[in-house]
Amino acid sequence: MKYMMLMQFSAAQTDFPGIESWTAEELKAHIAFMQSTNEEFTRSGELVDAQGLAMPDQAKIVRADGGRPPVVSDGPFPETKEFLAGWWIVDCDTPERAVELAAIVSAAPGPGGRPLNMPIEVRPVMSAPSGEV
């Protein structure tokens, strides 16, 4: 069963300073942790994909109504209090295991090497039907 783990940054739900204020060492430790975690998920035979996203001020929002030319608005968007920082797709035996994996990444090190305690949303990826309908 595949699960997507969404690292949802939320100003309201986190209590660490923004990443722009971290020291070089803190950033290095964070990146090294993410890299070794992904290697670990590959070694356990569970990693499908993992990606980090560029900051939301790089985002564009596109809307089209099928007739007129699409409307494109550029970031940054002032109302962005929450944004998707990155995701993993893992393929594991049980939903409990997906929660375990999410807990690992939630505790990635942040400022002062302290675990970030980031909220990670775990969602099953739609799969094949479970039987004859």
Added chain:
Amino acid sequence: MLARRFGDFEAAEDAVQEALLAAATQWPGEDVPRNPRGWLIQVAVRRMTEQVRGEQARRRREDLVAQRDGPRSAPPADAEDESDRDDTLTVLFMSCHPALTPTSAIALTLRSVGGLTTAEIARAFMVPEATMAQRISRAKQRIKASGIPFGMPAPEERADRLHAVLHVLYLIFNEGYASSIGPDLHRDELSREAIRLTRAVHRLLPGDCEVSGLLALMLLTEARRPARTGPAGELVPLTEQDRSRWDGAAIAEGVELITATLAKGAVGPYQLQAAINAVHDEAPRAEDTDWPQILALYGLLERMSGGNPLVALNRAVAAAMTHGPATGLATLDALDGRLAGHHRLHAARAHLLEMMGDRRGALENYRAAAARTTSGPEHRYLMTRAARLTAP
């Protein structure tokens, strides 16, 4: 999970003999049943169930005696000639070892006895090749670390271990069958591979009724593949499939195999599922389906699986098709505790409420099922059913 297969060959032969005797004494006076073969199967199965119950009671008594008298050695249940044992079988038993999770057993089986490369297995499961390679190598390490000696399982473990092998083959088949929707062609190689491996096991253990049953089940299910998705990749339910697109040769092979196997009488869960699929596949039109027979077979399967609630759910649907939706709904109500919130329970209830003409109830349950399924095609199917009901 599933109960072990029924008793021995001799008992089975007796059951069939009795069924034939019952036929010989009843048919001259009564009308010959519409489906004599199905009728025979039912009678034989009923006799076997009675016998097994008696046998289980006797064994419980003997176990009590044995416990009182202390341990003693008994001959293995199904001692078999050493020469029958083949490398393929040994490797298969190792790859499907219960020390492995299903996911790793599946990967290791496909790599070690299947004809697929790691890249092909990775593609079939839609994971990167590096991940699949690690999954396979960890499975091997796990077996090594567990200290299980390489070789055939001991005779007393044999039935359980064969059951584990059949379960893994069944999972591989299902993975391929369930997910081969629309243009997603990579994955039907999994079903083909599962059938190929099951054929190999069947050649090595031709006398094992559950191996034959599993092979028949796969053939009879695979036969419907061409009709189970529509042009847009949407799921087509059994009752609405274009039966002219079913694979007649696969159905003939499956029906022949399950008929010959059931006649031996050592009935087990795979054989019953194959028999249910044979009844479906033999109906020229959906309305010709012999639902009373399917209902009887699900009844047996439910008892044999220790009251598995998903089997009970299928029995409720068969009961609805036999005795009307009200009966089916009453059966479903009894499952509320054990299957609470399961999307299949909502989906089944939705179908039966729709049959009864309860539009609102059906709509509510289709939506509840759609919200709970984690399958994309199933979600689209349920939403489409719901949308049909809201149309004026």
